[in-house]
Amino acid sequence: MRRMTWFNVTSLTLGFAFLYLPMVILIIFSFNASKLVTVWAGFSTKWYGELIRNEAFLDAAWVTIKVAVISSSIATVLGTMAALVLVRAGRFSGRTLFSGMIYAPLVMPEVITGLSLLLLFIGIGLDRGILTVILAHTTFSMCYVSVVVSSRLVSFDQSLEEAALDLGCSPASAFRLVTLPIIAPAVISGWLLAFTLSLDDLVIASFTAGPSATTLPIKIWSSIRLGLSPEINALSTIMIAIVTVGVITASLTSKRASLKRQADERAAT
Amino acid sequence: MSQTVFAPWNDPQAKPLIQFKNVTKRFGDFVAIDNQSFDIYAREFFALLGPSGCGKTTMMRMLAGFETPTEGTILLAGQDIAPIPPNKRAVNMMFQSYALFPHLSVWENIAFGLKRDKVAKDKIAERVEQMLKLTRLEKFAKRKPHQISGGQRQRVALARSLAKAPKLLLLDEPLGALDAKLRQETQFELMDIQETTGTTFVIVTHDQEEAMTVASRVAVMDHGRIIQADTPANIYEMPNSVYVADFIGEVTIIEGRVTKSGNGYDVAFAEGAPPLHAESDKVFQNGQSCHLAIRPEKVTVSAEPPQDAANAVQGRILDIAYLGNLSTYHVELPSGQIIKAQTANTRRLSRRSFTWEDTVWLSWTATAGVLLEG
Numbered sequence: 001m002r003r004m005t006w007f008n009v010t011s012l013t014l015g016f017a018f019l020y021l022p023m024v025i026l027i028i029f030s031f032n033a034s035k036l037v038t039v040w041a042g043f044s045t046k047w048y049g050e051l052i053r054n055e056a057f058l059d060a061a062w063v064t065i066k067v068a069v070i071s072s073s074i075a076t077v078l079g080t081m082a083a084l085v086l087v088r089a090g091r092f093s094g095r096t097l098f099s100g101m102i103y104a105p106l107v108m109p110e111v112i113t114g115l116s117l118l119l120l121f122i123g124i125g126l127d128r129g130i131l132t133v134i135l136a137h138t139t140f141s142m143c144y145v146s147v148v149v150s151s152r153l154v155s156f157d158q159s160l161e162e163a164a165l166d167l168g169c170s171p172a173s174a175f176r177l178v179t180l181p182i183i184a185p186a187v188i189s190g191w192l193l194a195f196t197l198s199l200d201d202l203v204i205a206s207f208t209a210g211p212s213a214t215t216l217p218i219k220i221w222s223s224i225r226l227g228l229s230p231e232i233n234a235l236s237t238i239m240i241a242i243v244t245v246g247v248i249t250a251s252l253t254s255k256r257a258s259l260k261r262q263a264d265e266r267a268a269t
Numbered sequence: 270m271s272q273t274v275f276a277p278w279n280d281p282q283a284k285p286l287i288q289f290k291n292v293t294k295r296f297g298d299f300v301a302i303d304n305q306s307f308d309i310y311a312r313e314f315f316a317l318l319g320p321s322g323c324g325k326t327t328m329m330r331m332l333a334g335f336e337t338p339t340e341g342t343i344l345l346a347g348q349d350i351a352p353i354p355p356n357k358r359a360v361n362m363m364f365q366s367y368a369l370f371p372h373l374s375v376w377e378n379i380a381f382g383l384k385r386d387k388v389a390k391d392k393i394a395e396r397v398e399q400m401l402k403l404t405r406l407e408k409f410a411k412r413k414p415h416q417i418s419g420g421q422r423q424r425v426a427l428a429r430s431l432a433k434a435p436k437l438l439l440l441d442e443p444l445g446a447l448d449a450k451l452r453q454e455t456q457f458e459l460m461d462i463q464e465t466t467g468t469t470f471v472i473v474t475h476d477q478e479e480a481m482t483v484a485s486r487v488a489v490m491d492h493g494r495i496i497q498a499d500t501p502a503n504i505y506e507m508p509n510s511v512y513v514a515d516f517i518g519e520v521t522i523i524e525g526r527v528t529k530s531g532n533g534y535d536v537a538f539a540e541g542a543p544p545l546h547a548e549s550d551k552v553f554q555n556g557q558s559c560h561l562a563i564r565p566e567k568v569t570v571s572a573e574p575p576q577d578a579a580n581a582v583q584g585r586i587l588d589i590a591y592l593g594n595l596s597t598y599h600v601e602l603p604s605g606q607i608i609k610a611q612t613a614n615t616r617r618l619s620r621r622s623f624t625w626e627d628t629v630w631l632s633w634t635a636t637a638g639v640l641l642e643g
Contacts, residue, residue, distance in 0.1 A: 162335055163368035165355045167382035167433070177381075181372045261415065 023240060030233035037228040047234040057235060060219035063130060064199060067215060071137035072194035078138070079145025079194070080187055086146070087153040105143045113140055114207030121208065128210030136208040137201065141194035148193060152186035185254075192250070196243070275485060276500075277310035284347075286311040286437065286469055287332065292341035294327055294493075301327040303493035304341070311436075314463050314470045316480035318516075319490035325473045328490075329439050332471065333362045346436065356385075361435040365442040367426040369414040375425050376401075376410040382433045400428040403462060420451050427459075431466060440472040444479060456482050477517050481505070489513045505564075511641050514562040519597065521568075521608045523561040524643065527553040533635055536561050539604030545580050549640040560643040565597055567637035568610035570623060571630045578632035584608065586627050598623065600631055 030048075034041030051057060086099050105113060117136045118128075126132060160182065164174035180187070202217040209215060214222075216239075220232055277283035285308035294302040301324045309315045317325040330336040331343060334355030342349050350358060361382070369378050379400050383393045401407045404424040409417050414425065423443065430438055443459070444452045460483055463470050474480050480487045481501040488498035489512070497509045508514035511522060523545070525538035533548035536559065547561055575581050584600040587607065591614075598610045610631050623629055 157366055157368060159364045159366050159368040160370060162333075162355070163362070163364055163370075163429075164381075165335075166333060166360075166362045167429070168356045168385035170356060173385070178370055182370075 026233055027237045027240065030230060030237040032230055032233075035230065037230060037233070047230040048238075051231050051234050051238075054231065056214075057216075057219060057231070060214050060216045063213055064216040067130060067133050067137060067205075067213075068195050068198040071134045071198050072141060072191050074134070074138045075142040075145050075194045076187060076191045079142040079190060080149050080183075082142070082146040083150035083153055087150050087156075088158075102143050102146055105140050106147070110140075110201075110203040111207075114204040117204070118207045128208060128213075130209075130213040132208045132210070133205055133213055133215065136204050137194075137198040140201075140204060141197045144193050144197060145187075145190035148190040149183060149186050152183050156183060192246075275312070277313070278308070278486065283310055285309060286313075286346060287471075288344040289328075290342045290344065292331070292338045292343060294324075294331065294336060295339045300493050302331075302338070305493075305495055306341075307488065307495060307498055309469065309471060311469050312467055314460070314472070314483055314485045316484035316487045317471065317473045317490060318477060318480040318487050319475065320516075321475060323490040324493040325475075325490050326441060327493075329362070329441055329471060329473050332437065333360055333439055334358050359436040360439060361430040361433055361437075362439040362441065363426050363430040363443050365445060367414075367422050367446075369422060369425055369429070371414055373413075374410065375406060375412050375414070375417070378414065378425055379429045379432050381429065386433065396432055400432050403431070403465070404428040419446055420455070423447060423455065427462070431462070431468065434466070435468065437469045437471065440470060442474055443472065444474075444476075452479070453482075459483055481517070489516055491516075506639075508562065508639060508641070511560050511562070511643060514560075514639065514641065519565050519609055519611070521563045521565065523563070523606060523608075525559060525561060527557050527559050527640070528555050529553075534559075534640060536640070539602070539606060542582070542602065542604050545582075545638070546635050547580075547638040547640050548635045551640060551642070553640065553642075558643055560641045561638045562641055563608070563633060563638040565609035565611035566595075568608065568631050568633045570598055570600075570610045570612055571632065572622065572627075574630050575632040579635035580638075581630055581632040582608070583628060583630055586623055586625055586629060589623075589625065598629075600629060 029037055029040075031043050031045060032040055033044035033046065082102055086095075086102065089095070114136070117132075117139065121128060121132050121135075156179070160178055161174050164178040165171065169177060200217055201215075202221055205215045206218050206221070209218060216235075220235065223229065223232060277285075287309040289305050289307050291304055291306055292302055293300065293304050303324075305328075317328055319325050327336060331338055332345075332350075334350070334353065337351050342351060344350070345358070345360070370381065373381065376397055379397045380393050383396055388396070397410075398407075401410055404427055406421065406424055406428065409421060409425075414422055417425070423446070427443070440459075444455055447455060456479060459470075463483075470483075472480070472483060481504075484501060486498055487501055487504050488495045489504065490496065491512055497504060497513045499507075504513060505517055508517065514520050515522065523536065523538045525536040525545070527534040527536055528544070529535075530544075530546065533546060534553055535544035535546055537544045538561070545561060553559060569575065569578075574583075582602055584602040586598055587601045588599040590597040590599070594614060595611055596614055598612070600608050600610060602608065608631055
């Protein structure tokens with residue numbers, strides 16, 4: 001074990017401060033009694049109360065959740081299919097092009113993705129609304145899913161599927177009964193990734209969402225332009241809490257699963 | 270009870286279970302199987318033996334249905350199997366990696382194939398119990414594959430592939446992952462199971478000892494061709510080529526030229542050395558070049574010149590490989606030719622008569638060596 005020298009302690013403190021100080025300030029000020037965001041006037045939870053009564057925010061939250069659930073589910077299906085083709089199909093003509101095109105949105109500036117989708121929707125005469133946001137989010141989060149799933153598929157033993165076929169499965173039921181249960185953790189984390197990406201996307205949503213479909217990030221962004229409000233702080237704090245709980249639960253579950261597996265393996269030998 | 274020898278391949282009336290007819294398999298330019306025709310009979314334990322890349326796995330994957338022949342046909346019980354997908358074939362395979370389903374218990378793994386066939390629940394339970402008993406896995410039925418040892422996993426894989434009572438069971442390097450002792454035990458277990466179930470087994474292996482132990486017939490393969498397919502004893506005692514002689518077991522191969530002499534041939538192998546004598550059913554022309562293959566255990570080592578031996582040569586011990594029960598002597602003749610001779614260590618090592626650099630006589634009979642064209 002290394003000694004905790006003053007240098008280590010300082011760099012650790014600075015590093016964490018850099019990462020978390022803004023959020024800590026935000027959380028503290030969400031409990032501020034004053035309407036002025038920068039002046040502390042005592043502890044209060046009144047902004048949380050205000051938030052619950054704010055219809056516009058609640059509507060935006062509901063839209064965001066709908067968009068995130070639907071788009072990440074479609075993206076998971078499409079992304080998993082793309083990953084299967086990329087990993088399994090071996091060398092077919094145009095494979096490099098195809099895999100390049102799958103991964104391109106990862107590095108594409110969001111502004112360009114958003115703009116091109118906007119042009120497409122106008123071009124085909126699709127009115128901007130919740131549907132267009134869902135389509136846009138599906139498009140860009142699908143490639144993240146396919147990256148996550150294909151990294152799992154690479155280490156997937158192909159003979160498992162062959163064994164299923166050999167024992168009488170049709171190709172479809174071999175996938176359902178053997179492949180899918182085994183790659184399920186990767187598919188689920190792909191879904192979670194797509195869900196969070198959709199949840200906090202501002203740029204693409206602002207290009208593709210019409211007035212009828214304001215997502216939470218758009219709502220927050222537009223209300224900040226009218227001035228900072230403690231309500232936004234409260235809302236952000238709630239979002240931070242949700243994400244934190246989600247991350248901790250996910251990591252605890254996977255840690256427990258791997259510990260159980262290790263114990264099982266020890267028992268086996 | 271009259272004991273009949275199991276040898277359907279010698280019976281012209283016997284109907285083969287599997288027939289390969291002029292089967293060729295190409296992957297791009299690479300010829301994996303080169304125009305092969307052969308038969309496998311019901312209840313056989315047929316081994317495909319060869320170095321890696323010789324085409325043995327491709328042969329098996331064509332039987333399982335994961336590859337289709339580029340040319341030629343494969344018949345299973347008289348029916349062309351090329352259009353039948355793997356899930357519709359009465360063939361099951363035990364995979365090299367075992368390919369056990371990690372998310373299912375041992376019991377569910379074994380029941381997997383039966384459930385696909387929509388077998389009644391109680392029938393499935395009955396069959397699985399039977400398989401667990403056969404492979405002595407009753408205690409592990411509820412475990413997951415990662416909770417059992419390598420040997421047990423191998424038995425689960427075997428039970429799973431036998432559960433559907435296939436006409437033909439394919440085993441792809443089934444014992445590769447086991448250590449030597451466990452492998453030997455499992456080989457005998459496999460033979461027992463093959464006998465009790467009466468299933469036809471085709472095994473792919475690169476381990477010649479394994480092939481010799483378990484198989485009724487061994488097909489030695491090289492570069493997509495079966496060089497020789499015969500019983501283990503015939504393969505060992507009567508190899509048809511230098512490749513087979515060299516691939517199976519230890520052997521000394523002496524190159525020379527033949528001259529007809531008495532009941533056999535004289536083999537001149539070195540300037541000034543007296544020719545060796547070997548009998549052979551094959552016909553050779555005088556002066557034809559040949560290889561004489563001699564198994565080390567058929568060569569006797571002695572200090573004194575042997576009496577009436579068909580072949581006797583003198584040489585110097587270059588090396589001794591001590592294997593416990595056996596010792597192999599590498600003896601160098603004056604011509605530089607090295608001959609391997611094996612003796613059983615019936616006496617303690619300290620009483621061994623020969624040591625390094627000793628000059629000894631080697632002798633063998635006229636039928637000990639096999640003359641091969643070369």
